[in-house]
Structures are given as C-alpha cells and as structure tokens.
Amino acid sequence: MATMRARHKIRAPRRGLVSSQVDDFESIWATLASSLNEIFTRNASQLSFEQLYRNAYKVVLMMKGQELYDRVKELIGNWLRENVQKTVINSIIPILLQAHTAQASSEVYDQTNERREAGEKFLGVLTEAWENHQLCMGMITDVLMYMDRIIAVDQSKPSINVVAMTLFRDHVLRAKVRPDEPTTVSDLLESTILFTIQQERAGHVINRMLIRHCIQMLEGLYENVGADQNSKLYLSTFEPAFLQHSREFYEAEAQRLLEVGDAATFCKTASQRIIEEQERARTTLSLLTEPKILAVVDEVLILRHIDEVVQLEGTGVVHMLDQNQMDGLHNVYMLNARVDNKKEALTKVVSKKIVELGQEINASSFAPQPPAQPAEKDADGKKSKEKPVNQQTVSAIQWVDDILALKERFDNVWRNAFQSDQGLQSSIEASFAAFINLKPRSSEFLSLFFDENLKKGIKGKTESEVDALLDNGITLLRYIKDKDLFETYYKKHLSRRLLMKRSVSMDAERQMISKMKMEVGNQFTQRIESMFKDMAVSEDLTASYKEHIARSADPDQKPIDLEINVLTSTMWPMEIMSNANDRTLASPTIFPREIESVKQSFEKFYLGKHSGRKLSWQSSMGTADVRATFVRSNGKVQRYELNVSTYMLIILLLFNDLPDGASLTCEEIQGRTQIPEHDIVRNLQSLAVAPKTRVLRKEPMSKEVKPTDKFSFNNEFSSPFIKVRIGVVSGGANKVENQDQRKSTEKKMAEERAGTIEAAIVRIMKSDSPSSFFSSLNKMLIRRRQRKTLTHTQLITEVLSQLSSRFVPDVNMIKKRIESLLDREYLERTSEDPPTYGYVA
C-alpha cells in the first residue's frame, strides 16, 4: 500500500476555483443583489441558479459569509419596506380604518357591504404579498444555501429564511397603516377577520379560503426566531382576540336567547352553534383552536345557563317531558353532557318530574277510595258479585298500571333522547324507587297486580306478551324496598290462587317464580316454590286416595269425590286459612256425618302413609260441588249444580235433615256447625242475601245477618244456568286489606323481621372473617380461646348490608334485637368503649 500511495500523489485542488477570478466582494455582491431583486420581481427564469450559487459560494470562501448575510438581510428589509408594505397599505380603504377604530359602535353596520368588499380586497392583497414573499424567500434560501450552511455552523444567527419571515412580520404586518395613527396592518387584519367571522355567524356566506390563507400566514410567522410552536403569531395575537370576541358574541347570544325564553330554541341554536364553530375551526381557522372555542361556547352558552334553560317555565325540560319532545330533550341532553359528565341539571329536573308524577299517581290511587266498607258495598251493589274485585283493588291495580305506563314513558325518553345514559338511568330508577316507596302499600298493590293478571289479565295473551307483562311487574319489584313484605302478600295471594284454582296458567306462575328468583334471589322464592311442591304432592295424593277408595269402599255408599291439598304449615300463610282476626281455633268445625266419614277415611289413609304427622283441616278454604234438588210448589223438580264453599256445604247439608219448610236460626246453625261467627255471617249472606244465589230464604229479609234471623230452604230458587257458582261475600278474592288486616300484617311483618334480624346477627357473629386455608386451620386450633368480636357499628353495618336485598331494617329494631340476644345470652359485651360484642357459642 505504501508504494501505491507513493505513486499516486494526491493532486492539489485547482486553485483557480476561487482565486482565478479577479472579482472582489463588492462586484460579486452587485451581481447577486441585482439577481435577488430580479427574483423579487418574479423574473427568475432568466437567472442561472448555478451562477448565483457559485457567487454566494465564492463569497463564503472569501470568508465574507457574515457580511453577505447582513447584506441580504438589509436587501430583503428594503424590498419589503419599499414595495410590499406600500402595496398592502395602499390597498386599505379608509372605511376599513374607520370601521376598525369604531369597532364597537353600531354605525358601521350601515356600511357592512362596503366594509366587506374593502376587507376582502385588503386581505387578498395581503395574502398575495405573503405568498409572493414565501416563494421568493424559498428561491433565495436555495440560492444562498451555501451561505446558510456556514451560518448554521455559527448557531447564533437564524437562517436567512427565518430572518426573512421576521422581516415580513416587522415591515409589513407591524407597519403602521397611517403614519399618524397607532393602528398597524396586523390590527386591521385581525379586526377584518373577526368582522368576517361575525358576518358568517350572522348567516352570510364568506370567502373561507381567504380567511384560511390569512390564518396560515399568521401560523407561519412567529413572535421570536426560535420557531417555538407557542410563539406563532396566530396563537399569540389572533387566537386570544378571536376567543375574546367569540365570548362576547356568545354572551350576547345567550342573553338574546334567554329573553326569547324558549328552551327548545335555545338548545337547538346552541347545538347548531357548536357544529358551526367546530366546522369553522376545522375549515377556516386552525385545528388548535377547535377545543378552545368549543370550551368558550360550552362555558358561556351552556354551563352558565343550562340550569336556567332546563328550568325555563313553560318551555323547559318539564314541558318537553310533558309534550314528549324527544328532539328537544335530546338537545338538552347533548348540551348538558358537553359541560357536565353527570348531567346534573337535567338529572335533577327529570328526577323531580318523575317523583312529582309518581306522587300524583300515589295520590290518585287514594282518591277514588270509597268511604263505605267493602262488606256493605257488596250487599247493595249488584256488580260486586260478578266482579269480586272491589274498587280499592281496582285502584291498586290502576296504580301499578299507571306506574308502568310512566316507566315506559321515561324509558322511551331515556332510550331515544338520553342515549341510554347510565347515570340518568340510575337516577331515573332511584326516583321511581323513591316515590314507590313513599306509597306505604306498594308491596301489597304490586302483589295484587300480579294476582289480577295471573287470574285474568293474561287470558288470551301470547307468551311473549305475558312475559313482557311479568317483566314489567318485576321491574317495579326491583324498586320496592321491603321485599319481605311483598313476599308475604305474594304468598297470601298465591295461596288463594292455588287453593281456589283461580290461576289461569301454571306456566305463567312458574315463569313468575323464576323471574323473581333471578331478580331477588333464591332465598326469596324458596318458600313460594315449596308451595308449588305441596300442590304437586297433593295432586298425587288425591289420585292415590281415589284408587284406595275404589279398591276398599263399599259400593252402596254414595261416593264423595275428595280432592285434597296437604300443605306444609310453615310454608303457607296460615293466617289466611282461619281468615278471621282471632285465630283461636277453640272448637273445630263440626262436619256433617257424610263429610266426617270421608275425612276420617282420608286421615287414616294419610297417616298410614306418613306416620307422625298431624293433619289439621282448614274448612274455611275448600269448595264443594253439590247437586241440589229444588221441588217447586207445582211439584216440578229442578236440579242445579251448586259450587259452594266448604262452609256453605256444611250449612246446606244441615237442611237435608230438616223437614220441608222448617227453618233454623243463625244461632242454631252456628251451634250445630261451630263455624266461626265471622264466616257464618258471610256464608249465610252469600246463600240468602246475594240476589242471584238465594238458595236459602231468610227472615226477616235484610242485608244484615242477626243471630236470631231464620233461614229455610228456598225451593223456589231458580237460575238461568244449571251450574251456579256461589262465591263467598268479600272472602274469596284477593283485595286490598282493610285497616285491621293491614295492622295485623304489619305486626306479623315486624315479628318476622325481628327473627330475620336476629338470625342475621347470629350468622354474622358466628361467621369467620375472610378465611384462607391457613387461617381456618389456625382457627380450628385456637378456636376455644379466640372468639369473634365486632363493634356495635360494624355489626349494624353488616346487618344492614346483609338484609338490604330483602328490606331496609330500622336501626332501632336492630338495636333491640341485639339487646334481646344479649339478654338471652347469645351475645356478650366484650368491651364498653367502643361497644363490642362477642358470640357466646
């Protein structure tokens, strides 16, 4: 290699490249300067890039780069000052200037058109000057590239292009329009653009491209040479002015709209404005401005006024809800969502409205309540026989229907106008729960609603309709706080439906149970399910008893078909069986001989199967089909099949043993049958007073049944039907409880709750805190020494959280239960401060 290198001597660069030229700096500059001026005047096509470049190169190699830089800078400055500035200023017509100085005053509005034209011309000239400048500077920068490379090494000076831009800023934009006034071109530019935007806001068509060019110019210029994004002239001067101007505009707009006082218009306009501003920021101004201007609109137009708008009398959200104005509501929602994640203003009004409407429903369901007692009503009202739901029950069902309708309405609004918003949903639900729970009888009413529908309502409906109906009811159930109360009523009503075979469809009943199970949980439906199980078991039992009788009975005896329901007493609401308020079953009903024998036969059969059980007969619940023979006075015989209650059967059978025409007093009947007084009165009323089913004759004829009244068999009874159903007056149907019944239910409820609370307390105190395998192992080892303790507050909180799915327990009640457990030494006080309890195993 060494030899190689020796042979090839490196040729020195030709010196002539630079120094062969005789030119000195000044002459080269002269050529360059004239060429640059050619560029400014757009005559570049005659120029050789190479020549210019070479000249600049030469100058730099002569170490005169800095001087060249300064000279070029001066040249550009002169050009801008002498030519561009003049052109621009000359394009300014006095009217523009007047308009600028008198910006706020209204007189200029007369000259809008002229101002617009003048503005457009001015902006046109300015943007053209700017574009020219940019183009020329591009060329000059390219030509002087070699110089720039040297300057860049220096670092202390900006590139010639940047300098040229600052020169444009200083010599053109910041030039005074008139020597004697402070207004600069830039001021005028700003006011003209703002004016144009105002024109567009007022609905005129403007030249967006022109504005866009001006904005681009402002975006291309910087406050300082650092080319820092934030020092863009656009951001430093124009944007703040624009935002301020917009703020004022929208303040005025909001005021104007509020004076009009129409919420729908306000929201529509506001939504429209938002879209407009968005579009303006995107097409005319800068993307950077979009969030800022929207923030201004949000704040000035929406945030400050949304409350007022929402509550506007006569046109606000309440009105929209009343009129079902989906578009309006949707607009309100969208606006509120812009400024508030929680949409508080809207939520508040909607909730208030729901509670208000709910209260109306609550109130109206009380209103038509007749002061008369149901029993009296039945006696004189003919209809009540046909339709055993009394008016209170109707109003209870009406209440549920009304609420469902209301719910449907708000769901609709929620879906269509509120975009299925989560927050609003929960507040709507909370409002529903609030007013539903304000109604003390909501649980009872809801259960009645189910009762009515399962008895009649779902007849002739398709499966999916039934499904929807039940779902609706379940929705209300979700809102009800005291679910245990509902359970009590539901069980009561269900047992009537089951025992009296009033349920239309068992499928629907089962569907209902499974829906409740999903909504409220397993524990809730356990007892209800076991009622169904009893029914199924009883069916089998009846069948096998029939078989048993068929095999063993003597054929002479008139067979009595027995259909029996054996019910587990803990699962069924037993108080409805005895029906009366006093549950002293001192003397069991005395059955007539025929019935008694069947009863004994069944008891024998049943106890043979299941020894050790006790059957107690609930004669108040059953029904019987009786074939009755009526001998008319003319000797004709008429037969009817009567469907009566068990008590009526017993009463009627008494008359079998009597001679024709003989009568019994009420007291006598009671004496012979031991039917409770309350029941006997009602049953006798059904048999003798109700106009269509007077199987017995009563003396004296009156509505009331007195102990001394006489009853005899009415051979003249007639009916258009062969089969006659004789309902028990005000006994058979599920209806709203009267005051006494309600009190007893409440009392029972309180007892039951007490039990539930105690159970919960014990469960909590016994349960291990979160256990891993080791901790439970550990516990096993040290169980004897360590006992679970909880402070009073902890315990209360735990109990509340455990029971909340069933009902909301009263804290006082919990306290009482704790005390009672302490008394009975299930719990002990382990410390006084804070009060702490331990479980005594």
Add this chain to the structure above:
Amino acid sequence: MPLTFKPWPFLPNPPVMADPALKYVTLVSRDGFEFILEREQACVSGTISRMLDPKNGFVEAITGRCVFENINGVILQLVCEYFLYNHRHRNELNVEDMELPLELCLEVLMAADYLDC
C-alpha cells in the same frame, strides 16, 4: 440505458415526466464534457435538486441543462458515477464505499462540498 419511449395513445399532451427533456438532465463541466443522466439520479445532490426545482423556475430548471463553471470533466465524471452508484444502491443497507482514484480525492471532496452530496 436503452430508452423505450411510447407516446400515450389517448392523451394529446403526455404527462410531464414522460418528456425525455424533463426526465433527463445534462450536466456540463467547465471544459465542456456533457453527462446525461436521469433527473432523479442527479438530484442526489442537494444543490442540483434545488437548481432543477421547477417551483423556483431558474433557467436550469427550464432547460434541463446545468453548467458547472468550477468543476472539470474528470471530476464531474466521478461525481456522475457516484450519482449512479448511489442511485443503484439507494434501497440497500451497508453499501460499500465507492472506489475513488486516490490522487483525485481532494478535488472530488471540494466538488462534493459544492454540490452538497
């Protein structure tokens, strides 16, 4: 490079780039050597690419002919060879340096500085 040029059958004015006068440029040395190469290849040089920028509209951009008053033929040939070499390997990594005659390297260096490449 064989030139196959077919005028477009349907368009009266063929697209700009199809015009050979614009697709190819001529580089001329101070001693009169002419090198014809593709515009794209010549634009490896920053100086030449600006020189030929149609936006600026200097005379070179219009004529497609660049005369370099301070580069002689030998050096310009080497420069052009480099342009082709660079262009050929433009999409590769770890390309070996091009061989240059040692005795010319200083002059080539100056030309490279001048042409910004």
